[in-house]
Amino acid sequence: MVQNIIDVRNLSKSFDISSKEPGLKGTIKHFFRRQTKSLKVIKDISFKIKAGEIVGFLGANGAGKTTILKMLCGLIYPSEGSILVSGYLPFRRKENFLKNITLIMGQKQQLIWDLPPIESFYLNASIYDLDKFEAKKRIKKLSEMLEIDEELFIPVRKLSLGQRMKSELLAALIHEPNILFLDEPTLGLDINAQRNLRKFLQKYNRETNATICLTSHYMKDITSLCKRVICVHEGAISYDGKLDLLLKKLSPVKEISIVCRSEDDAIKLENSGFTVKNKIKNEITIKIENNSITSSLKTILNNFDIVDLFINEPPIDEIIGKVLIKKDYDI
Amino acid sequence: MKLRKYLKVYKKFLHTSLASELEYKTNILIDLITAILSLIGSIFLLSIFFQNNGYIGGWKFEQALIIQGIYTILNGITNTWFNPNLTEIVKHIREGTLDYVLLKPIDNQFFISLKKINPSGFLEIILGFFLLFFCIRINQINLNLSFLTLSLITISCSICILYSLWFFISTTTIWFVKTWNAIEVLRSFLYIGRFPLNSFSFSLRIFFSIFIPIAFITTIPSEVFLGLSQLWKILLEVVVASVFLITSRKFWLFALKFYSSASS
Numbered sequence: 404m405v406q407n408i409i410d411v412r413n414l415s416k417s418f419d420i421s422s423k424e425p426g427l428k429g430t431i432k433h434f435f436r437r438q439t440k441s442l443k444v445i446k447d448i449s450f451k452i453k454a455g456e457i458v459g460f461l462g463a464n465g466a467g468k469t470t471i472l473k474m475l476c477g478l479i480y481p482s483e484g485s486i487l488v489s490g491y492l493p494f495r496r497k498e499n500f501l502k503n504i505t506l507i508m509g510q511k512q513q514l515i516w517d518l519p520p521i522e523s524f525y526l527n528a529s530i531y532d533l534d535k536f537e538a539k540k541r542i543k544k545l546s547e548m549l550e551i552d553e554e555l556f557i558p559v560r561k562l563s564l565g566q567r568m569k570s571e572l573l574a575a576l577i578h579e580p581n582i583l584f585l586d587e588p589t590l591g592l593d594i595n596a597q598r599n600l601r602k603f604l605q606k607y608n609r610e611t612n613a614t615i616c617l618t619s620h621y622m623k624d625i626t627s628l629c630k631r632v633i634c635v636h637e638g639a640i641s642y643d644g645k646l647d648l649l650l651k652k653l654s655p656v657k658e659i660s661i662v663c664r665s666e667d668d669a670i671k672l673e674n675s676g677f678t679v680k681n682k683i684k685n686e687i688t689i690k691i692e693n694n695s696i697t698s699s700l701k702t703i704l705n706n707f708d709i710v711d712l713f714i715n716e717p718p719i720d721e722i723i724g725k726v727l728i729k730k731d732y733d734i
Numbered sequence: 735m736k737l738r739k740y741l742k743v744y745k746k747f748l749h750t751s752l753a754s755e756l757e758y759k760t761n762i763l764i765d766l767i768t769a770i771l772s773l774i775g776s777i778f779l780l781s782i783f784f785q786n787n788g789y790i791g792g793w794k795f796e797q798a799l800i801i802q803g804i805y806t807i808l809n810g811i812t813n814t815w816f817n818p819n820l821t822e823i824v825k826h827i828r829e830g831t832l833d834y835v836l837l838k839p840i841d842n843q844f845f846i847s848l849k850k851i852n853p854s855g856f857l858e859i860i861l862g863f864f865l866l867f868f869c870i871r872i873n874q875i876n877l878n879l880s881f882l883t884l885s886l887i888t889i890s891c892s893i894c895i896l897y898s899l900w901f902f903i904s905t906t907t908i909w910f911v912k913t914w915n916a917i918e919v920l921r922s923f924l925y926i927g928r929f930p931l932n933s934f935s936f937s938l939r940i941f942f943s944i945f946i947p948i949a950f951i952t953t954i955p956s957e958v959f960l961g962l963s964q965l966w967k968i969l970l971e972v973v974v975a976s977v978f979l980i981t982s983r984k985f986w987l988f989a990l991k992f993y994s995s996a997s998s
Contacts, residue, residue: 511830
């Protein structure tokens with residue numbers, strides 16, 4: 404049985420937030436007498452993650468995804484509840500715990516700006532107590548996986564965003580961590596760079612069985628990497644389960660566009676009891692429930708003269724968009 | 735084992751920060767020229783103060799030069815290590831890159847205090863030592879083992895006090911986010927360290943001994959050089975330095991509990 408590597412129970416986090424009224428009067432008032440209030444940003448959440456799982460954290464901006472990630476890696480102290488990551492209390496930041504994890508943030512960098520990435524890699528290697536030979540071996544292996552070569556010797560400031568992100572990944576993985584916390588790792592990358600990064604993460608997970616916790620606003624990252632998602636809405640978990648189940652639940656019907664041989668065939672199909680979305684001459688679009696797709700398609704192909712047929716998958720962004728604004732999903 | 739690791743990491747710090755700085759040759763050259771001009775300017779200013787009266791606060795010009803020498807060494811250390819690293823703490827906290835520091839399996843205070851160096855500060859340290867050797871000659875100071883030991887102890891204590899003060903102020907960034915001004919005030923107080931403590935009024939002497947211990951930083955090591963120092967003063971400096979160092983460390987660890995990281 405695969406063991407839970409992350410165990411979160413009744414976790415809450417509150418921050419003191421100060422608010423300011425608009426205008427000069429508000430600014431002066433804010434300067435002399437700051438109004439602060441305690442804001443509960445994470446509300447009593449519990450979940451477990453098994454070793455080797457890739458879990459996507461979904462939520463709107465400010466929902467609390469990054470705060471959860473930062474509590475998991477030990478950067479922020481929880482206000483209530485307990486967290487165990489790999490058997491450690493993260494906020495104690497014990498050396499062995501830190502050697503087991505890594506955090507990659509899409510919008511922050513750890514590479515030394517004026518030097519080639521290779522210098523940062525060797526610096527990290529010395530921090531993680533790796534000898535030169537071992538560091539060299541790991542850099543070679545990871546650079547091959549990430550498909551970077553010459554870029555290792557070019558100053559970071561001269562690299563493209565995609566090349567920089569690959570180098571950031573290499574710097575963050577040189578100690579071969581078994582838990583990866585990724586906060587929007589594909590932010591700002593072009594489509595090819597995004598795809599390469601996803602490919603690399605899949606491969607890394609497959610080869611090392613590393614656990615990956617990921618937040619991203621690019622749905623492609625979530626759909627291609629994560630089987631399981633945890634949806635966060637205003638600091639609480641609104642859904643925790645399989646991604647495909649969530650998608651089926653949120654999008655119970657599929658649209659089928661059918662090109663009939665003649666307009667008469669289209670009219671016959673229109674009157675045969677299917678839910679019709681629209682009809683233009685011999686082209687007709689109908690809606691079919693997910694669980695009866697196969698039988699319905701068999702009926703259509705057997706009884707009507709069909710020239711062409713398309714199954715339109717509903718746009719995933721739209722479906723997930725629904726999740727971000729809803730409080731609860733019972734699947 | 736741990737010491738070996740830290741030495742290895744520090745060697746890497748030296749290598750990477752030197753390589754980073756050497757990317758900008760002109761900047762280094764300007765810094766070096768500034769260091770030389772700044773020392774010449776300071777000695778010139780000091781000589782003006784001594785022009786009308788041969789003594790200030792009971793110190794001759796040749797003796798006051800020792801304070802200038804120690805100040806130059808400390809300023810060099812400030813520019814080499816404290817300035818590039820401790821001002822960076824504010825940036826780390828404001829931009830949230832402290833996250834990366836905290837997640838490294840190495841002491842985070844060691845990391846943020848020593849990661850960078852500014853090589854042009856080395857010249858100031860060398861110039862300061864030259865000035866001190868010059869002062870040893872003109873003040874006919876006898877170089878012996880106890881003198882060297884006491885000088886080393888007092889100068890090390892001065893470095894510790896200076897570091898702790900700066901680190902303490904930078905740590906408050908965790909709550910106040912912007913503390914540039916406080917660091918600037920500290921730096922301007924340090925200029926006072928170029929003059930003998932006795933040249934100030936009684937109330938200022940108390941202020942610079944108790945509240946901001948600038949007096950300990952330059953005056954006590956200078957007194958050691960001139961053989962004027964009393965043992966209790968040296969012991970007091972050791973105690974003050976230890977208290978400052980330990981307090982700044984404890985304060986940093988305490989402050990980290992309130993670190994909320996920057997939003998993404």
